[in-house]
Amino acid sequence: MSEALAHPDLYVSSGGDAVRLVGMRCGRCGHVAFPRQHFGCEKCGADDDELEGRELTASGRLTSFATVHMHQAKTIAAPFVIGEIELDDGPTIRITMVESSDEGMRIGARVRGALVAVPSSGDTPVRRELRFAVGAP
Amino acid sequence: MSKPLSAFRPAYVVGIGLHPYQRATETPYPVLGLTAVREALGDARIDWPAVESVYHGTALLGMASTRAMLRHLGGTGIPMQQVENASASGSTAFRLATLEVATGVSDVALSIGVDKPAARSLAGSQTGIRSLESGRVVPFTHFALLAQRYMDRYNATLEDFARVAVKNHGNGAHNRYAQRQQSRSLDDVLNDPPIAGPLTRLQCCPVGEGAAAVLVASDTAIERLGIDRKRCVRVLSSAQRTEVVYAESSNFDAELTRQTTAQALQDAGVAAKDLDVIELHDAFSVEEIFYLEAMRVAAAGEAPAMLRDGAFDIGGDVAVSPSGGLLAMGHPIGPTGAGQIVEITRQLRGEAGLRQQPQARLGLAHMVGVGAVCVVHVLGRH
Numbered sequence: 001m002s003e004a005l006a007h008p009d010l011y012v013s014s015g016g017d018a019v020r021l022v023g024m025r026c027g028r029c030g031h032v033a034f035p036r037q038h039f040g041c042e043k044c045g046a047d048d049d050e051l052e053g054r055e056l057t058a059s060g061r062l063t064s065f066a067t068v069h070m071h072q073a074k075t076i077a078a079p080f081v082i083g084e085i086e087l088d089d090g091p092t093i094r095i096t097m098v099e100s101s102d103e104g105m106r107i108g109a110r111v112r113g114a115l116v117a118v119p120s121s122g123d124t125p126v127r128r129e130l131r132f133a134v135g136a137p
Numbered sequence: 138m139s140k141p142l143s144a145f146r147p148a149y150v151v152g153i154g155l156h157p158y159q160r161a162t163e164t165p166y167p168v169l170g171l172t173a174v175r176e177a178l179g180d181a182r183i184d185w186p187a188v189e190s191v192y193h194g195t196a197l198l199g200m201a202s203t204r205a206m207l208r209h210l211g212g213t214g215i216p217m218q219q220v221e222n223a224s225a226s227g228s229t230a231f232r233l234a235t236l237e238v239a240t241g242v243s244d245v246a247l248s249i250g251v252d253k254p255a256a257r258s259l260a261g262s263q264t265g266i267r268s269l270e271s272g273r274v275v276p277f278t279h280f281a282l283l284a285q286r287y288m289d290r291y292n293a294t295l296e297d298f299a300r301v302a303v304k305n306h307g308n309g310a311h312n313r314y315a316q317r318q319q320s321r322s323l324d325d326v327l328n329d330p331p332i333a334g335p336l337t338r339l340q341c342c343p344v345g346e347g348a349a350a351v352l353v354a355s356d357t358a359i360e361r362l363g364i365d366r367k368r369c370v371r372v373l374s375s376a377q378r379t380e381v382v383y384a385e386s387s388n389f390d391a392e393l394t395r396q397t398t399a400q401a402l403q404d405a406g407v408a409a410k411d412l413d414v415i416e417l418h419d420a421f422s423v424e425e426i427f428y429l430e431a432m433r434v435a436a437a438g439e440a441p442a443m444l445r446d447g448a449f450d451i452g453g454d455v456a457v458s459p460s461g462g463l464l465a466m467g468h469p470i471g472p473t474g475a476g477q478i479v480e481i482t483r484q485l486r487g488e489a490g491l492r493q494q495p496q497a498r499l500g501l502a503h504m505v506g507v508g509a510v511c512v513v514h515v516l517g518r519h
Binding site for chain 1: 264265266267268269270271272273274275278281282283284285286289330331332333334381382386387
């Protein structure tokens with residue numbers, strides 16, 4: 001379980017398989033967004049001085065899903081399933097699902113984040129990548 | 138205080154030209170562009186030296202593409218500039234040419250779109266802000282997600298989306314400039330290879346090469362150059378907006394379309410129900426459903442039933458994508474928005490042949506582009 005995270009700027013491990021998303025909150029207008037950035041609030045324009053990092057719970061509700069049957073990039077093998085998820089903490093994200101088929105998947109289902117080991121490729125070693133899966137946390 | 142287009146002097150489309158949209162070939166891009174410009178000049182029956190300014194919508198050709206092409210019309214020293222606004226590049230070039238004529242800076246301005254397919258990364262991928270999906274959500278997957286949600290919300294079916302492609306391919310079959318000129322049945326569309334979610338290949342637009350040219354002129358120029366007034370089409374409004382943070386964040390293109398279209402219709406002093414012809418951004422079949430509802434041409438959830446009943450056919454309440462749209466005419470990026478103006482103009486002149494919407498008097502052209510941007514024009518028969 002010690003493999004590095006694929007995108008440590010987007011999510012952090014909070015012990016074992018538990019994971020939290022690296023989001024932000026605007027101190028001026030209260031807008032909660034993902035991912036964390038330092039350029040300014042896209043809702044009210046507040047600069048970085050007023051932006052604060054906020055870890056978001058990796059759980060939410062499935063608002064849509066799609067099986068992708070083909071992809072131009074040779075490094076990305078199809079098919080795979082993309083989920084659109086409204087996080088319990090507010091922002092909507094899109095992410096690869098753990099499930100390899102959308103059979104039985106339904107909009108409104110509870111979903112949760114899970115760290116999945118992705119095989120090494122080229123110079124990149126095995127890493128843990130965030131995916132989401134259907135099911136309560 | 139800001140002013141709508143109608144606060145300035147009238148601007149008219151006086152000449153239109155196209156190079157067919159097609160799969161990428163070895164044809165150099167100046168051949169594409171010059172074909173469209175010469176056709177537009179011939180259509181208006183004016184000569185190149187009458188043109189005072191050029192806006193060239195292109196996303197893929199690269200730096201300094203315009204004079205390298207247009208010098209072959211004979212150098213006149215006029216200002217020329219490239220306009221890049223993703224899929225709305227040609228629409229934006231047309232807007233700038235229209236504004237230049239309306240405000241009196243020029244009497245005749247050319248807007249043109251020319252592109253050839255090229256692999257270029259979006260600047261948005263270089264902002265330093267990363268995404269969770271790591272390149273796995275390309276446009277067809279974005280629209281597949283929106284389509285799935287629409288099906289869930291309104292009990293829509295796969296056939297509802299496929300019918301958009303059937304209609305638009307049927308229109309494109311009568312358009313000699315279209316990249317896809319073959320009629321397709323519902324079975325053809327549904328049984329085509331799946332791409333993502335409910336979308337099959339024939340529900341995704343082809344991106345090829347081509348060119349579109351639109352000449353815009355003032356009353357002064359029409360008089361001075363002896364242009365046939367009966368074939369002039371007035372630009373009634375021009376609206377352009379960009380995305381903001383919406384409560385409904387996923388279908389931002391529809392929210393942006395709702396606002397931009399409302400502004401364009403209001404500035405033109407007309408209602409959505411008055412429109413006879415619409416060319417819209419149907420890069421993917423489901424978009425036509427979303428945008429017709431966002432434009433209030435159809436109530437929420439009702440576009441599929443209206444489509445099934447023929448309301449959007451040529452000869453229906455309002456002909457939608459009579460050119461074939463992006464789905465059949467094609468989406469060469471830079472030319473696409475200018476090409477919509479070409480089709481609307483042809484329709485309002487009554488020169489669209491087998492694609493003619495009867496008694497077409499009022500048309501709307503709509504493009505969205507990655508970013509997201511949206512450009513809407515309303516044109517009316519003079």
